[in-house]
Amino acid sequence: MLRRSLQLALGRDVLGRGLGTHRGGSTLDWNGKMSEIKKKIQSVLPGGAWTQLHDTSYLPPEHSDVVIVGGGVMGLSVAYWLKRLERPRGAIRVLVVERDHTYSQASTVLSVGGIRQQFSVPENIQLSLFSIDFLRNINVRAKTSGGWGGDQSFSPERGAAQLARGIREQKQEGAKVCLMSPEQLRNKFPWINPEGVALASYGMEHEGWFDPWSLLQGLRRKVQSMGVLFCQGEVTRFVSSSSHAETPSGEEVTLKRVHEVHVKIDHSLEYQPVECAIVINAAGAWSGQIAELAGVGKGPPGTLQGTKLPVEPRKRYVYLWNCPQGPGLETPFVIDASGAYFRREGLGNNYLGGCSPTEEEEPDPENLEVDHEFFQDKVWPPLAQRVPAFESLKVRSAWAGYYDYNTFDQNGVVGPHPLVVNMYFATGFSGHGLQQAPAVGRAVAEMVLHGNFQTINLSPFLFNRFHLGEKVHEHNII
Amino acid sequence: MAAPRVPLHLMAPVWNRDTRGIHGLSKAVAPEGSRRKGRSLLQFLADHFYDVQALREYLLRKQVLKVHQKNRFQGKEWIRPNTRGRFSLDFLTFPEVPVEAVDASGSAINYHGLDNLLALKELQSLWLRRCPHVDDWCLSRLHPLANSLQELSLAGCPRISERGLACLHHLQNLRRLDISDLPAVSNPGLTQILVEEMLPNCEVLGADWTQGLGLGPEEQSQDAASPIPA
Numbered sequence: 001m002l003r004r005s006l007q008l009a010l011g012r013d014v015l016g017r018g019l020g021t022h023r024g025g026s027t028l029d030w031n032g033k034m035s036e037i038k039k040k041i042q043s044v045l046p047g048g049a050w051t052q053l054h055d056t057s058y059l060p061p062e063h064s065d066v067v068i069v070g071g072g073v074m075g076l077s078v079a080y081w082l083k084r085l086e087r088p089r090g091a092i093r094v095l096v097v098e099r100d101h102t103y104s105q106a107s108t109v110l111s112v113g114g115i116r117q118q119f120s121v122p123e124n125i126q127l128s129l130f131s132i133d134f135l136r137n138i139n140v141r142a143k144t145s146g147g148w149g150g151d152q153s154f155s156p157e158r159g160a161a162q163l164a165r166g167i168r169e170q171k172q173e174g175a176k177v178c179l180m181s182p183e184q185l186r187n188k189f190p191w192i193n194p195e196g197v198a199l200a201s202y203g204m205e206h207e208g209w210f211d212p213w214s215l216l217q218g219l220r221r222k223v224q225s226m227g228v229l230f231c232q233g234e235v236t237r238f239v240s241s242s243s244h245a246e247t248p249s250g251e252e253v254t255l256k257r258v259h260e261v262h263v264k265i266d267h268s269l270e271y272q273p274v275e276c277a278i279v280i281n282a283a284g285a286w287s288g289q290i291a292e293l294a295g296v297g298k299g300p301p302g303t304l305q306g307t308k309l310p311v312e313p314r315k316r317y318v319y320l321w322n323c324p325q326g327p328g329l330e331t332p333f334v335i336d337a338s339g340a341y342f343r344r345e346g347l348g349n350n351y352l353g354g355c356s357p358t359e360e361e362e363p364d365p366e367n368l369e370v371d372h373e374f375f376q377d378k379v380w381p382p383l384a385q386r387v388p389a390f391e392s393l394k395v396r397s398a399w400a401g402y403y404d405y406n407t408f409d410q411n412g413v414v415g416p417h418p419l420v421v422n423m424y425f426a427t428g429f430s431g432h433g434l435q436q437a438p439a440v441g442r443a444v445a446e447m448v449l450h451g452n453f454q455t456i457n458l459s460p461f462l463f464n465r466f467h468l469g470e471k472v473h474e475h476n477i478i
Numbered sequence: 479m480a481a482p483r484v485p486l487h488l489m490a491p492v493w494n495r496d497t498r499g500i501h502g503l504s505k506a507v508a509p510e511g512s513r514r515k516g517r518s519l520l521q522f523l524a525d526h527f528y529d530v531q532a533l534r535e536y537l538l539r540k541q542v543l544k545v546h547q548k549n550r551f552q553g554k555e556w557i558r559p560n561t562r563g564r565f566s567l568d569f570l571t572f573p574e575v576p577v578e579a580v581d582a583s584g585s586a587i588n589y590h591g592l593d594n595l596l597a598l599k600e601l602q603s604l605w606l607r608r609c610p611h612v613d614d615w616c617l618s619r620l621h622p623l624a625n626s627l628q629e630l631s632l633a634g635c636p637r638i639s640e641r642g643l644a645c646l647h648h649l650q651n652l653r654r655l656d657i658s659d660l661p662a663v664s665n666p667g668l669t670q671i672l673v674e675e676m677l678p679n680c681e682v683l684g685a686d687w688t689q690g691l692g693l694g695p696e697e698q699s700q701d702a703a704s705p706i707p708a
Binding site: 136204205206208328329330347348 | 589615618619621640641643644647648664665668669672673675676
């Protein structure tokens with residue numbers, strides 16, 4: 001059965017095979033290396049082609065053990081945990097390739113930054129619980145040699161009030177949530193209009209929101225101090241080798257192995273081939289394109305060969321408004337049954353919020369232009385109905401960001417691809433990636449270093465489920 | 479019904495050889511001039527008893543958290559160690575006495591150490607002044623004490639910001655809240671107003687609302703609510 005062969009593939013310690021390849025001398029023979037060395041020496045000697053005046057520091061290194069495509073919070077988290085869990089220290093060279101160092105379109109920094117454990121899938125709850133623990137200890141865990149710098153405090157401001165689903169599971173996993181009736185809602189938060197609300201679930205601890213930019217910058221600094229290399233460039237090509245294998249049922253499958261990643265430098269045709277052992281696809285909204293470059297999904301539809309990575313960018317709007325009469329300091333991150341959500345921002349009665357559009361109204365993800373009509377038609381009415389004080393408000397600004405939307409089941413894809421054996425995914429989180437990033441980073445690092453998940457078992461999130469049709473259905477998606 | 483507040487200053491060393499048991503303590507007290515930086519100790523009803531749990535918590539805390547400042551528990555009066563840093567064995571004579579007030583000011587209590595405090599279901603007064611490790615996350619853990627906690631003092635804690643103060647919304651029975659001298663709070667005056675709005679029945683001590691306003695007529699009052707850059 002294909003299933004068994006897939007399980008076999010996953011059981012291998014891929015890193016051991018990957019890193020051992022060159023030392024085992026299977027691809028590069030000693031003579032080839034010698035001629036390379038001779039060429040280099042000749043170019044350095046007078047009369048040769050090498051000149052000292054060129055600065056190649058913008059180019060990525062020629063060899064790297066792990067190449068992480070995408071430098072957002074997910075990619076940086078994987079880099080952090082790879083460096084943290086590697087034995088011995090300094091054993092693995094990690095390169096993070098990020099196309100845009102200003103992060104102008106990155107989902108991480110455009111996110112509203114909420115974190116909650118109110119999910120229906122137990123793995124999601126565990127991921128979120130670990131991440132909040134990580135954030136709480138971040139001043140300790142991620143101290144760089146130069147100090148943390150500035151005030152980077154991630155406080156658990158308020159819980160998210162949401163109509164209840166799966167409370168029992170959340171409590172089992174250790175989330176501190178409680179159910180509230182409409183009467184209790186009105187008592188606790190007098191500014192809520194509980195009409196039409198059957199139940200609300202309120203997270204008392206470990207929920208709230210934080211500043212994603214601070215997390216990103218902090219991770220970046222920490223990861224740089226741990227020795228991870230950064231490169232600004234775009235991945236344009238994967239050079240891989242294929243081999244054929246036969247499944248126990250007699251099907252022929254092509255196993256691919258990525259050997260080189262071609263990183264193209266911005267505003268230039270120059271590219272650098274980076275030899276690598278492992279590739280991690282953490283490209284967020286553009287993971288689908290990266291996966292296609294690696295040959296994921298090239299085959300007859302319906303087979304594992306032909307299963308594409310179902311992650312595509314979806315545009316989401318966030319609006320910032322000011323409402324002087326709005327709810328006070330105790331306001332939690334409120335998610336309404338209609339899908340509209342909001343939270344406070346700062347001390348001055350400013351609020352951030354938005355709403356996910358329905359499938360038919362999906363905006364074109366071509367650019368990040370904001371549609372202000374969407375606020376008038378789809379976000380404001382449900383919020384004003386829920387919080388009467390919001391009937392008079394003034395929108396100050398708005399922006400748009402991408403969800404790396406998993407069209408299959410809106411949950412993340414984590415782990416290796418069964419056929420492209422050294423490509424690992426950490427993407428597709430459809431709007432709750434930021435809050436799960438620390439835990440997912442650790443899971444991917446464990447998979448790379450040990451070959452299996454050791455702390456949180458994310459096997460339901462493997463790539464196989466797209467081919468096998470097993471959806472991991474999460475009810476509480478906003 | 480509350481007993482009248484008598485300024486009760488215990489001499490150090492507290493435990494005279496003459497005192498035996500709870501009732502003996504009151505005889506050993508002699509009012510003195512301002513000690514303990516002018517802070518007065520409260521006197522509660524004689525019907526209060528201690529919890530054996532309190533003793534275990536104290537011992538655990540002493541070992542694990544290396545508290546160099548003495549934690550004080552309250553029965554009729556404050557219990558604190560004598561000059562040699564030991565608690566009197568009279569402690570063991572207080573079985574099943576619920577702890578009413580804890581003064582952990584200046585101690586090294588942290589997020590995990592609060593486990594001990596949260597078990598005290600009848601805690602009425604909690605002082606966490608100048609605790610260097612109490613931060614916003616610790617404040618979010620205080621919600622189990624919502625039914626009984628009436629007084630909370632966080633003065634001088636360097637890590638508490640307005641985000642942690644927002645978590646105090648759960649403590650609906652709070653009557654006195656001291657949030658003075660919090661260096662990490664960005665706008666003390668505005669924060670005080672917001673906290674007062676959040677806890678209408680509570681008397682909030684702390685910053686004056688004029689703090690943070692500009693000095694002099696030519697300076698406009700600072701607008702704390704700067705719009706968030708998109």
